[in-house]
Amino acid sequence: xxxxxxxxxxxxxxxxxxxxxxxxxxxxxxxxxxxxxxxxxxxxxxxxxxxxxxxxxxxxxxxxxxxxxxxxxxxxxxxxxxxxxxxxxxxxxxxxxxxxxxxxxxxxxxxxxxxxxxxxxxxxxxxxxxxxxxxxxxxxxxxxxxxxxxxxxxxxxxxxxxxxxxxxxxxxxxxxxxxxxxxxx
Numbered sequence: 548x549x550x551x552x553x554x555x556x557x558x559x560x561x562x563x564x565x566x567x568x569x570x571x572x573x574x575x576x577x578x579x580x581x582x583x584x585x586x587x588x589x590x591x592x593x594x595x596x597x598x599x600x601x602x603x604x605x606x607x608x609x610x611x612x613x614x615x616x617x618x619x620x621x622x623x624x625x626x627x628x629x630x631x632x633x634x635x636x637x638x639x640x641x642x643x644x645x646x647x648x649x650x651x652x653x654x655x656x657x658x659x660x661x662x663x664x665x666x667x668x669x670x671x672x673x674x675x676x677x678x679x680x681x682x683x684x685x686x687x688x689x690x691x692x693x694x695x696x697x698x699x700x701x702x703x704x705x706x707x708x709x710x711x712x713x714x715x716x717x718x719x720x721x722x723x724x725x726x727x728x729x730x731x732x
Contacts, residue, residue, distance in 0.1 A: 587672070590627045590634050593642060593705075594668040598657040604669075607643060616643060622653035625705075631698070634669035635677030635732040639698055642669075646707045646719070655707035659723055667703060667727050679703045679727035686710055686723050693724070703727040 593602045607615045607626035617626040625644035632638035645653035667679040682702070686709050687693065697704050703726075710721030 588633050589629075589672045590640075590642075590669045590677075591672050592670040593625050594670065595658075595661065595665070596668070597662075597665045598660060600654065600657065602644065602654045604642065614641075614643065617645060617654075619645065619648050622648050622651060625654050633671060634679075634703055635671055635675055635729065637729075638701055639704065640669075640677075640702070641697065641704045641706065643706050646709060646723070655705070655723075658705060658707050658725065659709060661725055667705070667725075669703070675732065677703075677729060678731040680730050682726045682728050684723065684725050686721050688721055689719075692722060696726075697724065702729065 589606065590604045593600065593604055602623055602625045604625055604627045605617060605621070606629040607617065608629060609615065614628055615626070617624050622645060625642050627634070628641040628643065631641040634640040634642075644655035644658075646655050646658070647653050661681055661684060663681050663683060665681045667681065669677040669679070671677060679702070685693070688710075697706070705725040705727070707723050708719035708721070709723030710719055712719050
């Protein structure tokens with residue numbers, strides 16, 4: 548019976564993500580494409596000094612209504628959801644990373660230790676460094692993922708898995724989400 552529950556969560560998450568991606572496409576422009584200048588700027592590296600994290604960033608897209616994940620073969624790489632804003636710009640910027648792999652800790656393994664007020668920096672391809680301050684952290688069941696809060700509200704969101712590991716479904720039951728506010732673009 549665990550199988551249908553898992554797939555129900557995946558389908559629900561996919562439907563929510565698809566709706567949010569539509570919102571990204573229509574945000575501020577009625578579905579118009581982004582200006583060419585914005586398209587050329589991408590986030591290159593995520594730095595969280597308090598945790599000793601310096602991670603390269605890759606672009607993540609959406610496939611079949613679901614946000615892609617960084618490959619497990621690159622455990623030290625985090626991924627920027629390219630349909631979210633470039634960190635440092637106004638709007639929601641979303642970065643995902645794995646907490647671990649089958650054999651070792653991954654890029655967001657220490658993320659559970661982050662605290663309110665700590666700094667997060669994102670180095671961009673245009674040479675700017677977007678600086679954020681952690682407002683709050685949340686561990687929440689994947690079945691209650693706060694899509695509107697993550698994908699529509701301004702600020703940086705760092706997302707990984709957390710909580711109890713379900714050995715039958717081979718996945719964590721929760722998401723761990725960091726919410727941060729831009730303090731210097």
